[in-house]
Amino acid sequence: MKQKIVIIGGGAAGPKITAKLLRTKDFDCSIDLYTQENIISYSACGLPYYIEGLISNSEKLIVRRPEQFEQQGANIHLNKKCIKIMPDAHKILVRDTVTDEIQEVEYDKLAITTGARPIIPSIKNIGLKNIFTIRTIQDGVNIRQKMLNSKNAVILGGGYIGIELLEAFHANKVHTVMIEREPHILSLFDPEISDMIKEQILSMANRNNENNVEIITSDAVVAFEGSENVEKVITQSGRIIETDMVIIAAGIRPNTEIAADAGIELGVSNAIRVNNRMQTSKKDIYAAGDCTENFHLVSRNYVWIPLGSTANKQGRCAAINISGKYDAFAGILGSAVTKFDKLAISLTGLTETEAKNFGFDVITSTMTKKDKAGYMPNADDITLKLVVDRRLKKILGAQAFGGGDADKRINTVASAILAEQTLDEFLHLDMTYAPPFSTALDPLLSTALVINNQIYK
Template sequence: MKYVIIGGDAAGMSAAMEIYRNVPGAEITSLERGFIYSYGQCGLPYVVDGRISSTKRLIARDVETFRDKYGIDARVGHEVERIDVDKQLVFGTNASGEPFTIAYDKLLIATGATPTMPVEEGADLAGVHTVKTIPQLEDLLSDLTSDIEHVTIMGGGYIGLEMAETIHACGKKVRLIQRGSHVTKILDPELAQHVHDEAKKQDIELLLNTTVQAFEGNGRVERVITESGALATDLVIVATGIKPNTQFLEGTGIVLAKNGAVIVNRHLETSVENIYAAGDCAMHFNIVKERLDYIPLGTTANKQGRLAGLNMAGKCAPFRGIVGTSIMKFFNLSVGTTGMNEHMAKELGFEYEAYKLSARHIAGYYPGAQRLYIKIVVRKRDQQLLGAQIVGPAGVDKRIDVFATALYNKMTLPDLLDLDLAYAPPYNGVWDPLQQAARMNGRL
């Protein structure tokens, strides 16, 4: 049996390892257009200020390990350009410009996603960067010299905010530009305000409701042009989102979503026989929304890749779905979300109620108690949990994971009161903040 995997990172190599474990003698070929396998993209911002000493620390398994230890034909510099689904052939070009053709019995598309570049004019100037891969980060690091005094970041999502923190830690002045009315669009505005306050506290220049129209400079970026005028800068990082790498699937008959991501069923199968997809190039079933969604995260890529590999190996391993859980650090704040925020619930037509609460993350009388800001959204008719947003300096990760588990199991707000959660003054109050929210009578 010939297994071909397009993509050598989280989803692709998680699948490869499951095939290796479950199909003795399997012939596995992986095709990676870059030159680095299996690394932690989410750690990239923390290499900037030295919290992570080197990009090498982010590599889980190098390509030689896959080749020598597991017998996988792990190729680098191999870009796939098209697939013949009738003859079950993959075509592409290697780093030397030579064409290649590989036959498959089972094929996995795990090609990930590429950063978007919403600005055309001046995007090719030196000093304009995106950060999604190790080579891209190393290009940024080589450009981030002592001569660089001011950095402009476009986009107020995970990468934009994390890069703002680490660039600031390098002693640079940072401006963050957000097209919408608040950063962290996964939060409702009143929760996002805490992030705005933290940005101001840390001397991050925050420009909201601002659209970048062009970059200007003499060979190197010197100005960012907005509808309000020109803003001087020495370097730009664009972090406005990503798009699935699926352009090579044109003409295959594989069904794609509007955003270009591959539509898959519970077994990660595409609409074409013997072809699977997983990770940032694929759609994800959202348990809370009860529909396909696109929330590209490393956790989901690894899970989907593992299950795709099992299904390709002949096992029955359905992907139950996601609830949309994420967390990020921004200076002294942690921002955690799971499920839907109020804006999403309203947009999708849910009849909902929302509750918000401010509570201490541990017993209020114990030294070091910090304040959490919590907002919970529930379905109106039966109080089934729909989502939570939590912002604060400590204790966010614990509560967002508890709530995500409750969401996964379709619990209601009153059900939270029955949870047997750990209590001791250094760790919690008698009633956990989530349980305090469940006891509330006041409604938004």
């Protein structure tokens, strides 16, 4: 019998579910995707590079258009916000954001992929013009437009989105001040690694004595000032920073209010709790992407680490299970990568701080080496930190930054963690080598050897 599949949300996970279901030949279903936006399937991850000017047109960030899905048989409903889920009746209520008309929609199986939204801190005068958040393509277009007419900008928050926007503004010669409330930027990293990254960013940004990037830590923004447009940013320590625009990149929160109202169980950070088949606590309701919590494969705890890579994998898994087949999403390591200029910044698994908090018997090694044979013209420094459990002799996590391929090393570690390799097995890894790509003993293996020598000294 034909099944009616309804999907709420059209960012990354929703379209992934749609695409996978459309490719599933032996499953007879109708697919209806409802999104509150007027587009679907776009790369939010590409927005900083559009703002920077590396991508000529924001339309290029659209992965698939509604017409493409509709030609294949899915129904895409734009400007339709789901306002209520009724699990017992197997229905949802949808409000048209243009006409305000409310419609009841029945489903056999429902997928919630409502994503997340930026946190707006309660700061005095936050309603002034030219204070932006970033999530949608329109946000990106608005920010780029204003940036092109700005001399000064302030970025509130030192996470990876803040760093990517710092690069975009720096490349466009806008004097930018990043303000982070915590003592360190990039709080996902160990503090000393964050500090080294900060120093590298500052020296790269200001290498020609341009002094157009400033990073302030341990200070919070307490007010904005201006008559209509933002003109000044006031910090707790009393600093007054003149600016033409402000980006609020102070974190995100999951869009899970309609799920919570429907009695669907939430977990860490109010994200939706799902099992490894992406099923929620309510029958026939699945969830995927930024609105769900994740199982961390090293700490064996639930965490909320919202990423586009995870949203896509979860979407695929949800679709397979929705179609009546079996697939299990193992969990995540939180592997991530970002960059500032030539500096690649990446991590996977647990940091030293996290590993200690979970009670692991932690031993670490941090090394800075050349990423390629030192005589090659483009050889650059790469700094690697490995976190290992002394008793289990297993790698728990790694952090890396440098001019070369930091993510190549991090991806290698991610595979080793997933394969539950011991340090000994890891040291036998047959990594590639030629002078333009690496050193005869890859920096990653050198770093692991130092720990090995400490364990077996």
